[in-house]
Amino acid sequence: MTLVDFENRKVECLCIDYAGTDKVYLPIERMNLLERYIATREQPPKLSKLGTEVWLKAKNRVKKATERLAIDLLNLYTRRSQEKGFSFSPDTMEMNELETSFPFEETPDQKKAIQDVKLDMETPKPAERLICGDVGYGKTEIALRAAFKAALDSKQTMILCPTTLLAFQHYTTFKKRLEPFPVTVEMVSRFRKKEELKKILKDLAKGGIDIVIGTHRLLQPDLQFKDLALLIIDEEQRFGVIQKEKIKNLKPGIDTFYLSATPIPRTLYMGLTGLKDISNIYTPPSGRKDIITKIIYYDEDEIRKIIQVELSRGGQVIFIHNRIQTIETVRAKLHKIMPSLKICLLHGQMREDITAKRMVDFLEAKYDLLLSTAIVESGLDMPRVNTIIVDYAYKFGLADLHQLRGRIGRSDIQGYAHFIIPSRRRITDEANKRLSALASYTSLGSGFRLALRDMEIRGVGNLLGKEQSGHVNSIGYRLYIKILGKAVSELQGRKILQEPILDLKMEAYFPSSYIEKTYERTALYKRLLDVESEFELEKITGEIVDRFGKYAEEVKNLFLLSKIRLRARELGATEVV
Numbered sequence: 001m002t003l004v005d006f007e008n009r010k011v012e013c014l015c016i017d018y019a020g021t022d023k024v025y026l027p028i029e030r031m032n033l034l035e036r037y038i039a040t041r042e043q044p045p046k047l048s049k050l051g052t053e054v055w056l057k058a059k060n061r062v063k064k065a066t067e068r069l070a071i072d073l074l075n076l077y078t079r080r081s082q083e084k085g086f087s088f089s090p091d092t093m094e095m096n097e098l099e100t101s102f103p104f105e106e107t108p109d110q111k112k113a114i115q116d117v118k119l120d121m122e123t124p125k126p127a128e129r130l131i132c133g134d135v136g137y138g139k140t141e142i143a144l145r146a147a148f149k150a151a152l153d154s155k156q157t158m159i160l161c162p163t164t165l166l167a168f169q170h171y172t173t174f175k176k177r178l179e180p181f182p183v184t185v186e187m188v189s190r191f192r193k194k195e196e197l198k199k200i201l202k203d204l205a206k207g208g209i210d211i212v213i214g215t216h217r218l219l220q221p222d223l224q225f226k227d228l229a230l231l232i233i234d235e236e237q238r239f240g241v242i243q244k245e246k247i248k249n250l251k252p253g254i255d256t257f258y259l260s261a262t263p264i265p266r267t268l269y270m271g272l273t274g275l276k277d278i279s280n281i282y283t284p285p286s287g288r289k290d291i292i293t294k295i296i297y298y299d300e301d302e303i304r305k306i307i308q309v310e311l312s313r314g315g316q317v318i319f320i321h322n323r324i325q326t327i328e329t330v331r332a333k334l335h336k337i338m339p340s341l342k343i344c345l346l347h348g349q350m351r352e353d354i355t356a357k358r359m360v361d362f363l364e365a366k367y368d369l370l371l372s373t374a375i376v377e378s379g380l381d382m383p384r385v386n387t388i389i390v391d392y393a394y395k396f397g398l399a400d401l402h403q404l405r406g407r408i409g410r411s412d413i414q415g416y417a418h419f420i421i422p423s424r425r426r427i428t429d430e431a432n433k434r435l436s437a438l439a440s441y442t443s444l445g446s447g448f449r450l451a452l453r454d455m456e457i458r459g460v461g462n463l464l465g466k467e468q469s470g471h472v473n474s475i476g477y478r479l480y481i482k483i484l485g486k487a488v489s490e491l492q493g494r495k496i497l498q499e500p501i502l503d504l505k506m507e508a509y510f511p512s513s514y515i516e517k518t519y520e521r522t523a524l525y526k527r528l529l530d531v532e533s534e535f536e537l538e539k540i541t542g543e544i545v546d547r548f549g550k551y552a553e554e555v556k557n558l559f560l561l562s563k564i565r566l567r568a569r570e571l572g573a574t575e576v577v
Contacts, residue, residue, distance in 0.1 A: 001013070001014055001015075001518045001521055001522060002014075002015050002025070003509075004025055007505065009505065009506070009507050010507050010509070010554075011027050011028075011507075011509070012027070012028050012509035012510070012521075012525075013025040013026055013027050013028065014026045014028065014031070014034070014522065017047070018047055018048060018049060018050045019046075019047040019048060019049045020049055020050075022049065022050040024050070028508070028509060028525045028529070028558075029502045029503075029504070029508065029529065029561055029565075030501075030502075031525045031526055031529045032499055032526075032529045032530055032565075033499075034526070035476060035478035035479045035482070036476070036478055037476035037477075037478075038476055038477040038478060045473070045474075045476070058474045058475055059475055059479075059483075061471070061474070062471045062474065062475050062479075062480060062483060063483055063487070065471050066471070066480070066483050066484040066487045067487045069484065069487075070484060070487035070488045070491055071491065073488070074488065074491050074492070077128075077276075083126050083252045083253040084124060084253055085123075085124050085125055085126035085127070085229075085253045085254070085255060086124070086153075086155065086229045086253070086255075087122055087123060087124045088121040088122050088149055088150065088153050088155070088229075089122075089152065089153055090122060091118070091149075092152055094148075094152060094181060095145070095148065095149060095152065097180075097181075098145065098148055098177070098178075098181070099145070101177070101180075102141060104138070104285060105285075105286065106138065106141075107137070107138070107281065107283040107284070107285060107286075108283060109133070109137075109280065109281040109282055109283045110133075110137065110138045110141070110142070110281055110283070112279065113131055113133070113142055113279040113280075113281055114141075114142055114145060116129065116277070116279045117129065117131070117142055117145070117146050117257060117279070118145075118146075118149065120255060120257075120277070121146065121149055121150070121230075121255055126252075126253045126254060126255055126256070127255035127256060127257065127277070128256050128276050128277065129256075129257050129258070129276065129277040129278070129279060130236075130257075130258045130260065130276055130277070130278045130279070131257060131258065131259050131260070131279050131281070132260055132261070132278060132279065132280050132281070133259075133261065133280065133281030133282075134261050134281070134284070134406065136285070136288075136406060136409075137261075137281045137283075137284065137285065138281065138285065139234075139259040139261075139281070140170065140173060140234075140259075142257075142259075143159060143170075143232045143234070143257065143259060144173070144174060144177055144178075146230060146232065146255075146257060147159065147174070147210075147211045147230065147232065148178065148181070148183065150210075150211075150229055150230040151181075151183045151210035151211060153229075154207075154227070155227055155228075155229035155230065156204070156207070156209065156210060156211070156212070156225050156226065156227055156228045156229065156230075157210065157211045157212070157228075157229070157230040157231075157232065158212055158214075158218055158225070158228060158230070158231050158232070159211065159212070159213040159214070159232045159234065160214065160215075160216075160218055160219075160231070160232070160233045160234065160239070161213065161214065161215055161234045161235065162215070162234070162235045162239065163215065163375060164189045164190050164191060164215055164352065164355070165355070165359065165375055165376065166234065166235070167187055167188075167189045167191075167213050167214050167215050168187065168189065168191060168356060168359075170213045170234070171185065171186075171187040171213045174211060174213065178211075183210045183211065184203075184208060184209045184210050184211070185209075185210070185211045185212075185213065186200050186203070186204075186209045186211070186212050186213070187212070187213050187214055188200060188201075188212060188213075188214035188215075188217050188218055188223075189214050189215050189217060189352075190215070190217075190352045191352045191353070191356055200212070201222060201223060201224070204223065204224065204225055204226070205224040205225070205226060206226060207226030207227060225251075228251050228254060229254055229255065230254060230255050230257075231254050231255070231256045231257070232256075232257045232258075232259065233256070233257070233258050233259065234259045235259070235260060235261075235403075236258040236259065236260045261402065261403060261406060288409070288412065289409060289412065289413075289414050289415065291405055291408060291409045291415040291416065291417050292414065292415070292416050292417070293405065293417045293419070294416070294417070294418050294419070295393070295419045295421060295435055296418050296419070296420055296421075297420070297421060297422070298391075298420050298421075298422060300333075300337050303334075303337060303389065304337045304338060306387060306389060306416070306418055307337075307338060307341070307368075307369065307387075307389075308338075309387075310386060310387040310416075311368055313386075313413075314384075315384055315385065315386045315387065315413070316362070316365065316367070316368060316369065316370070316382070316384045316385045316386075316387075317368065317369045317370070317385065317387045317388070317389065318369070318370045318372065318376065318382070318385055318387075318388045318389070318407060318408070319334065319369055319370070319371045319372070319388075319389045319391070320372060320373070320374060320376075320388065320389070320390045320391060320404060321371065321372075321373065321391040321392075322373050322374050322391070322392065322395070322396070323373070324347045324348070324349055324373060327345065327347060327371065327373065330371060330391065331343055331345060331371055334369070334371065341368050341369055342366070342367045342368045342369070343367065343368070343369050343370075343371050344358050344361065344362045344366075344367035344369070344370045344371065345358075345371050345372070346358055346359065346370060346371070346372040346373070346375065346376065347372065347373045347375065348373060348375050362382075363382060363384075365384060370382075370385070374396070374400060374404065376404075376407060382407060382408075385407060385408050386408050386409055386413050386414065386415045386416065387408060387415070387416045387417075387418070388404060388405065388407055388408045388415075388416075388417050388418070389418045389420065390404055390417070390418070390419050390420060391420050392420065392421075392422070393419030393420055393421055393435065394421050394427040394428075394431035394432075394435060395431070401419065401435075404417075405417040419435060421435070497569040497570070497572075498569065498572065498574060499565075499569070500565060500568035500569060500573050500574055500575060500576055501574065501575040501576070502561060502564065502565060502568070502575075502576050503575070503576070503577045504561060504564070504576065504577075506557045506561075507553070507554045507557060508554060508557035508558040508560070508561045509554050509555075509558060510524065510525075510554070510555060510558065511552060511554060511555075514548055514551060514552065514555060515548055524540075524544065525558075527540055528540060528558065528559070528561075528562045529561075529562060529565060531562060531566065533566070534563065534566060537559070537562055537563060537566065541559055564576055
């Protein structure tokens with residue numbers, strides 16, 4: 001970033017180096033022309049020379065390829081949308097009764113997502129919606145109401161969970177909430193004995209069960225439904241492509257809802273390009289506090305202090321160690337640090353009945369600390385737990401760490417997440433990026449932004465298939481998605497907003513005395529000149545004032561510039577002078 005004197009005013013520009021010695025000074029009001037280069041391979045892209053058509057040709061090649069891909073994707077979704085689904089009945093008195101019994105107050109986002117789901121169900125077109133909300137933001141309640149709505153029309157619902165523990169928790173929640181109503185809820189998982197399972201499968205085929213909750217066991221061919229009309233996939237990022245294909249072939253025309261705190265890139269990208277409907281729950285439940293996240297080195301005194309502080313305020317602690325072979329050693333170490341500590345041990349190789357009993361005992365506060373592998377990362381609700389310690393945190397993926405952090409701070413009590421890294425061993429750049437991203441995204445509702453960040457760190461991978469990877473490498477992932485999004489919009493006949501050229505002859509920038517770091521200024525310029533709504537602009541403005549304090553005339557002009565860009569786009573103006 002460099003300040004340039006131009007026509008009697010100061011203009012902050014980004015100085016861009018091209019191949020050779022050429023440079024271009026890009027004023028920040030044209031920042032939206034710029035995209036970060038992210039690709040599937042590590043090596044940097046080849047730079048172009050100014051005045052040649054190399055870049056233009058690369059972009060045109062990609063444009064043709066994305067148009068073909070967009071047609072393929074749309075055909076796939078058009079086929080699905082032409083399948084005849086079932087139109088569920090509007091809400092009844094029983095639904096109002098269930099909604100009144102919800103012990104919390106719905107947030108505006110949650111209300112909107114519930115409304116979206118109900119409207120999807122009431123239309124004959126098979127629904128395909130991603131419900132994206134941070135951990136503990138009420139996605140389960142949305143699933144519960146949708147399943148209840150299906151049951152009221154004598155239709156069956158299947159709820160697919162990645163782990164036995166999560167299926168067990170959902171089963172308990174659904175049973176409790178739906179107890180006053182004539183709805184049958186069952187669970188298919190390793191917790192079930194052979195005879196119980198036999199009976200459940202029989203009842204499912206006869207239509208004697210309305211809602212079935214379970215793990216991958218639900219995908220076995222011996223499972224038959226009488227009238228399946230709704231499929232809900234929880235933690236959808238945990239299911240592989242093959243499993244999802246199996247799910248899709250279950251029954252054509254059924255309504256499908258995906259719940260996720262950090263949706264995987266493929267689904268996220270489909271949501272963003274308008275191929276799948278997406279409902280975001282950004283608002284935290286009232287009274288919820290941001291979780292304080294710390295990255296620490298392994299230190300026994302520090303760990304003792306962390307556990308003592310939590311126990312002294314009447315809470316419980318989760319300690320995650322993801323290796324079954326060495327988990328007993330960790331238990332011995334913890335007992336050595338604190339001999340009186342009541343430790344509950346859990347891992348995936350334990351018998352199901354023992355796992356279930358220990359989990360219930362821990363929830364009833366018979367233990368101080370839960371020492372576990374990552375099997376507790378999915379969806380479990382543990383209201384007394386407000387501190388989590390994760391051993392060897394650098395070995396986890398970003399989405400996993402975010403999920404683990406979501407196990408705590410579910411009430412109005414301050415939550416603390418401590419991620420342990422080894423002090424002497426050098427961790428990989430990628431692990432470093434993951435941990436720093438996690439430390440940056442501590443605010444509530446950051447799961448969605450974290451998913452976007454995860455997409456960048458993991459690279460595009462097999463997101464679009466091999467034949468598209470070359471195109472992504474030639475122009476970068478961000479620009480590729482932009483071009484693809486445009487191609488999809490054009491094919492769908494949606495209005496495409498043009499980027500206006502702004503030539504406002506005013507001093508609009510962040511003085512270095514206001515925001516010192518160049519990287520931060522660049523990132524904020526980009527965000528300000530990429531906003532999609534005035535609401536988003538207000539949020540960013542508020543965040544800047546909160547972080548950097550009162551601002552000068554130049555910053556005020558910058559906010560005005562961003563607002564003018566939005567208005568000009570809406571009006572279809574190509575230039576504002």
